[in-house]
Amino acid sequence: MTNSLQALLQKLPEPNSDTGDWLERLRSDALKIISSRDYPSTKEESWKYTSLHDLRKNDYLIADERNTGALLKKPYSRDDFLEADKLHLVFINGFFQPNLSTDELLENGIKIRPTKTKKADEKCNLETILKADLSETFSALNILTLCDSLLIEVEKNRKIEKVIKLILIGESSEPLLKSLRIIVKMNENSHARVVEEYRSHDKDAGLTNVVTNLRLGQNSTLFHHRLQMESMNTTHIGKIDAQVDSGASLYSDSIVMGSKLSRVDIDVSLSGRAAYCRLNGLFTGINDQHIDHHTTIRHLVGETHSDELYRGILDDNSRGIFNGKVVVSADAQKISARQASNNLLLSKLAEIDTKPELEIYADDVKCAHGATVGQLDETALFYLRSRGLSYKDARALLIYAFAEKVIESIPLPALRQLLENKFLGHNQMSEFIQQG
Amino acid sequence: MLEISDLHVDVDGKEILSGINLTVKPGETHAIMGPNGSGKSTLSHVIAGREGYTVSQGEIVFNGKSLVDLEPEERAGEGVFLAFQYPIEIAGVNNVYMLKAALNGIRNYRGEKELTSVEFLKLVKSKVKAVGLDESLLNRQVNSGFSGGEKKRNEIFQLSVLEPMLAVLDETDSGLDIDALKAVSDGVNKLRDASRSFMVITHYQRLLDYIVPDYVHVLAKGKIIKTGDKELARTLESKGYDWLTDGQESAA
Numbered sequence: 001m002t003n004s005l006q007a008l009l010q011k012l013p014e015p016n017s018d019t020g021d022w023l024e025r026l027r028s029d030a031l032k033i034i035s036s037r038d039y040p041s042t043k044e045e046s047w048k049y050t051s052l053h054d055l056r057k058n059d060y061l062i063a064d065e066r067n068t069g070a071l072l073k074k075p076y077s078r079d080d081f082l083e084a085d086k087l088h089l090v091f092i093n094g095f096f097q098p099n100l101s102t103d104e105l106l107e108n109g110i111k112i113r114p115t116k117t118k119k120a121d122e123k124c125n126l127e128t129i130l131k132a133d134l135s136e137t138f139s140a141l142n143i144l145t146l147c148d149s150l151l152i153e154v155e156k157n158r159k160i161e162k163v164i165k166l167i168l169i170g171e172s173s174e175p176l177l178k179s180l181r182i183i184v185k186m187n188e189n190s191h192a193r194v195v196e197e198y199r200s201h202d203k204d205a206g207l208t209n210v211v212t213n214l215r216l217g218q219n220s221t222l223f224h225h226r227l228q229m230e231s232m233n234t235t236h237i238g239k240i241d242a243q244v245d246s247g248a249s250l251y252s253d254s255i256v257m258g259s260k261l262s263r264v265d266i267d268v269s270l271s272g273r274a275a276y277c278r279l280n281g282l283f284t285g286i287n288d289q290h291i292d293h294h295t296t297i298r299h300l301v302g303e304t305h306s307d308e309l310y311r312g313i314l315d316d317n318s319r320g321i322f323n324g325k326v327v328v329s330a331d332a333q334k335i336s337a338r339q340a341s342n343n344l345l346l347s348k349l350a351e352i353d354t355k356p357e358l359e360i361y362a363d364d365v366k367c368a369h370g371a372t373v374g375q376l377d378e379t380a381l382f383y384l385r386s387r388g389l390s391y392k393d394a395r396a397l398l399i400y401a402f403a404e405k406v407i408e409s410i411p412l413p414a415l416r417q418l419l420e421n422k423f424l425g426h427n428q429m430s431e432f433i434q435q436g
Numbered sequence: 437m438l439e440i441s442d443l444h445v446d447v448d449g450k451e452i453l454s455g456i457n458l459t460v461k462p463g464e465t466h467a468i469m470g471p472n473g474s475g476k477s478t479l480s481h482v483i484a485g486r487e488g489y490t491v492s493q494g495e496i497v498f499n500g501k502s503l504v505d506l507e508p509e510e511r512a513g514e515g516v517f518l519a520f521q522y523p524i525e526i527a528g529v530n531n532v533y534m535l536k537a538a539l540n541g542i543r544n545y546r547g548e549k550e551l552t553s554v555e556f557l558k559l560v561k562s563k564v565k566a567v568g569l570d571e572s573l574l575n576r577q578v579n580s581g582f583s584g585g586e587k588k589r590n591e592i593f594q595l596s597v598l599e600p601m602l603a604v605l606d607e608t609d610s611g612l613d614i615d616a617l618k619a620v621s622d623g624v625n626k627l628r629d630a631s632r633s634f635m636v637i638t639h640y641q642r643l644l645d646y647i648v649p650d651y652v653h654v655l656a657k658g659k660i661i662k663t664g665d666k667e668l669a670r671t672l673e674s675k676g677y678d679w680l681t682d683g684q685e686s687a688a
Binding site for chain 2: 377378379384385386387388389390391393394397398400401402403404405
């Protein structure tokens with residue numbers, strides 16, 4: 001009997017490896033890799049807590065440009081997305097929408113280009129980047145069913161002042177598989193801020209499968225904020241693969257509030273001396289949401305540093321998973337790695353599985369990790385209520401207080417405010433903080 | 437204003453208060469003194485409505501309304517305020533934001549219009565000087581990283597903004613040096629008027645040199661065993677509680 005992954009693959013046209021097109025060649029390789037596989041099962045260690053049962057049951061339609069027309073909402077206009085000081089790029093059902101996006105795609109020093117052209121790009125070496133994670137089922141599937149991809153390349157020595165915001169919307173009345181690829185290439189000594197914002201129509205019940213490849217050249221800095229707020233019926237599979245060269249710094253946040261099932265894998269290689277990464281995460285679960293983060297930080301050489309802070313807030317029957325792996329290579333001396341996973345359970349039925357995993361092959365290292373699981377502080381709740389806050393407001397404020405440690409580290413005021421709103425409604429705390 | 441009659445309170449199935457009778461009239465300041473474990477803090481918490489404090493018998497009536505079944509925020513709305521012995525640190529929450537949410541919570545309860553941020557900040561600025569609070573504390577996180585003195589001053593500052601009719605001060609003097617004690621007492625004294633009442637819970641007579649009470653009550657084993665004026669506090673300072681609890685005067 002064909003399994004559900006194979007059933008999906010049968011809907012694809014055969015890749016044509018004879019055309020000499022490298023992307024077709026890559027598709028053909030990808031197909032070879034997964035042609036005998038099924039979706040990962042809970043028997044695999046890294047999928048132990050996350051069952052893809054629902055995903056198997058669904059008969060997904062592979063997104064193509066025709067079904068971007070099947071929108072649930074009235075047509076958008078560019079004005080719906082305009083924000084000051086931002087370059088915005090809109091994708092609907094997997095496909096780039098030039099009419100809705102910023103028209104200044106070629107600012108000074110920045111190349112933002114949907115990689116529709118399937119020609120090899122020698123300078124950027126896309127083929128090598130896309131090949132890197134082909135062995136993983138969802139990455140191979142991503143290549144095989146790719147809708148659009150986007151390459152953002154920042155020129156050497158450039159600091160991009162405007163925030164580059166990608167808005168990726170799921171809007172289909174059908175269960176659509178949308179595969180997206182985002183590549184950010186930071187050339188030497190460049191600086192940029194990128195937001196990936198996933199949203200969807202309330203009724204969207206699709207599957208998003210997106211891979212983000214981040215390549216940080218020497219002494220470059222990238223702020224990368226991934227915000228997942230899809231509807232509660234969707235499945236979201238995300239992967240970030242990052243390589244950080246010497247002296248470069250990656251600040252990457254994963255914020256998950258949406259989807260019925262969300263799985264984000266983050267794999268960062270610190271490959272040059274004084275490379276740094278900070279991975280922060282914040283996730284909130286309600287109802288029967290299932291939110292899984294698997295992160296891996298590889299200290300490949302000495303004098304590399306990492307910080308990681310994940311905070312999870314789980315209510316109702318929701319379940320969270322945080323698996324934080326840190327690998328220190330044999331010669332990677334004088335590295336430091338700090339990891340913290342703090343979790344707040346708001347209901348007796350909510351569950352968190354948090355697990356640090358350290359693989360250390362060097363001897364002169366500083367590694368620290370800690371995990372906590374707690375509940376709302378009853379005394380603090382009483383304190384706020386005795387001051388006049390309703391139970392609901394006091395509870396919301398304490399939940400916000402827990403999330404704040406991650407929120408305050410985000411250097412984008414608009415994003416901080418959006419998160420504040422999610423927790424506190426429209427009473428803005430920031431208006432007081434800015435006064436100070 | 438406040439009438440407590442035959443109040444019995446259980447905590448974890450154990451009776452802590454065993455028949456308290458106490459009447460506080462508008463504008464009066466009552467001091468509650470007594471040895472450790474006498475039930476002083478229980479009394480303050482049960483007035484403010486803390487969970488886990490069960491009224492098994494008796495009544496707490498505030499301006500003609502029973503408080504016993506009201507939620508803590510409803511009691512705040514009625515005009516009750518408790519200054520905590522150990523003010524809670526809430527990292528991540530801005531001090532002024534919390535206070536605005538509190539005041540607007542109370543205003544909502546009373547059917548009054550909420551204050552805008554601009555109106556609220558104006559109010560806060562006018563109050564902050566009155567209690568001698570360093571203005572920089574306003575925009576810090578609630579009590580987070582505050583010294584003991586700053587925390588207590590912040591409680592009094594909250595009191596001055598929320599303007600309750602009855603303020604219960606639970607060992608506000610604990611952990612304060614003499615300068616902080618004076619500053620906190622000054623803040624309290626500025627808020628005393630003909631309509632606002634205070635219940636000052638303390639171990640030591642020292643605080644009552646600054647916040648001079650109209651009445652002093654001695655609480656022991658869950659009951660008020662003696663009531664007097666401010667001179668009673670002085671007697672307690674020199675003689676201790678033993679002569680009362682043992683039921684006999686010492687030879688001093």
